Amino acid sequence: MSQPKNQNWLLTVAYKGTGYSGWQIQPNNITIQEHIEQKLSHLFSCEAKIFGCSRTDAGVHALAQMATFFPPVHPPIKPENAFIAMNNALPNDIRIQKIELKPDDFHARFKAVGKTYSYVIYRDRLLSPFMGDLCWHVSEKINIDILTDTASYLVGKHDFTTFSAISNAPDINYVKEIYSIKVNSFGKFVVISITGNSFLYKMVRRLVGYLIKASTKNNLENPEKILESKNRNSGFDTAPPQGLYLEKIFYSKEELNNYDLTGLPFLSFLDKMPLS
Numbered sequence: 001m002s003q004p005k006n007q008n009w010l011l012t013v014a015y016k017g018t019g020y021s022g023w024q025i026q027p028n029n030i031t032i033q034e035h036i037e038q039k040l041s042h043l044f045s046c047e048a049k050i051f052g053c054s055r056t057d058a059g060v061h062a063l064a065q066m067a068t069f070f071p072p073v074h075p076p077i078k079p080e081n082a083f084i085a086m087n088n089a090l091p092n093d094i095r096i097q098k099i100e101l102k103p104d105d106f107h108a109r110f111k112a113v114g115k116t117y118s119y120v121i122y123r124d125r126l127l128s129p130f131m132g133d134l135c136w137h138v139s140e141k142i143n144i145d146i147l148t149d150t151a152s153y154l155v156g157k158h159d160f161t162t163f164s165a166i167s168n169a170p171d172i173n174y175v176k177e178i179y180s181i182k183v184n185s186f187g188k189f190v191v192i193s194i195t196g197n198s199f200l201y202k203m204v205r206r207l208v209g210y211l212i213k214a215s216t217k218n219n220l221e222n223p224e225k226i227l228e229s230k231n232r233n234s235g236f237d238t239a240p241p242q243g244l245y246l247e248k249i250f251y252s253k254e255e256l257n258n259y260d261l262t263g264l265p266f267l268s269f270l271d272k273m274p275l276s
Contacts, residue, residue, distance in 0.1 A: 006070045009079060010100045010108060011036075011050065013065040016093040018133040018242065023056045023065065032056075032094055036067070039089045043082060044072050053108040053249050054115060057202065059133075059241030063265055064097065066108040066249045108249075114179060114256045116195040117204045118247040118265050119239060121212065124188045134266050135189065136208075136243035140216040142190060144183060147215035151181040151192070153223035154207065161230040163210070165202035165238070174230075176200065179256065181207075186264050193247060193261050208239040 013036065021029035025037070033052060040048035050067040071077065077085075079099040086096045120135040122128075127137040157177040161167050164174060178196040185191075192211065194204055210226065213236040226234055245265040250256040262268055 006073060008102045008104055008106055009069045009071060009082075010098075010102045010106065011067045011069055011096055012098040012100075013062065013067060014095045014097050015062050015065070016133075017056060017058070017060045017062070019093065021058045022060065023052055023054065023062070032062075032065075033067075035090060035094055036086075036096075039086055040069065040071075042089070043077065043085055044075065046072055051108055053112055054246050056244075056246050057241055060244045060246070061134075061242075061265070062246035063268070064248055065246055066112070068102075068106065068108040111251055112249050113251060113253055114195055114197050115199075115249045116193055116247040116259065117199070118191050118193045118245045118261060119204065119208045120243045120245065120265060121190040121192070121208075122188055123190060133242045136212075136240055138212060138216065142212065143215045143218065144185065144190070146218055147190075147192075147211050148183050150211055150214045150223055151183065154178060154227070155181055158227050159230065160200055160203055160227070162226055162232060162234055163203045163206040164200035164232070165206065166200075167230070167232050172200070174200065176203070182261065184261055189264055191261060191264065195256065195259075202238055205239040205241065205244055206236075208243075210234075210236040212239065213237070 015032050021031050023032050025031050025033045033050060037048050037050055048069065050069045053066040056062055056065070079101065083096055083099050122131055122135045122137050123142050125139055155178050157175060159174050160176050161174040166172065176196055176198055178194060180195045182193045183190065192208055194207060247265060248259055250259065
């Protein structure tokens with residue numbers, strides 16, 4: 001009689017990152033991964049380990065973080081039952097959206113072909129008291145044409161040392177490929193969506209900081225010179241974490257090429273959750 005074997009689960013996780021020190025487990029800090037592993041460990045009565053696709057930073061949110069998990073054979077808990085149990089146990093700012101069965105060799109990180117990060121900016125004189133941890137408040141006038149035109153120079157394969165939070169590290173490959181940068185307006189909100197194969201530490205937030213500086217002041221060097229300089233001190237700030245969302249992780253080129261933003265990240269999440 002054959003022995004039952006471990007299944008491979010793919011968890012789709014959404015979270016509001018405001019109260020956490022990022023996704024990945026860290027000593028002496030509260031993280032999203034730690035919360036999920038603790039609840040899974042309690043559910044299965046053994047130590048649980050998950051493997052996430054993206055290491056979002058402190059204060060950064062996610063609509064669809066992906067994580068691989070191999071549940072133990074015993075107790076034999078079905079994915080649909082684990083889905084209910086986990087969402088009942090987790091804090092309200094962390095939600096399991098979906099649990100899928102995957103082949104044994106599937107890995108949330110290594111099978112990914114790209115990912116989209118969306119950054120939300122609120123443009124008005126005053127910020128709503130309810131929006132402060134969901135977006136970046138920019139009171140200056142944003143020139144959308146300049147923003148879009150500047151962004152077009154950053155698409156493609158480049159050395160993004162200028163836009164990394166760490167420079168001159170010999171073990172880091174600073175050459176990354178950005179597939180697209182799309183700019184959408186939703187009333188007083190501007191959303192910058194950046195899709196690429198992978199990203200350097202704080203790269204998306206630094207790209208957004210540069211684009212907003214260019215579109216509000218219009219006094220920076222051109223993007224090609226900024227890239228060529230490989231100088232992190234190029235006169236722009238890193239955008240704050242609260243406006244950044246891990247929007248989507250792709251496991252096929254077709255899905256990546258056909259994906260488009262349909263609304264504000266913190267509202268479109270409602271459309272992604274199944275009806276109870």
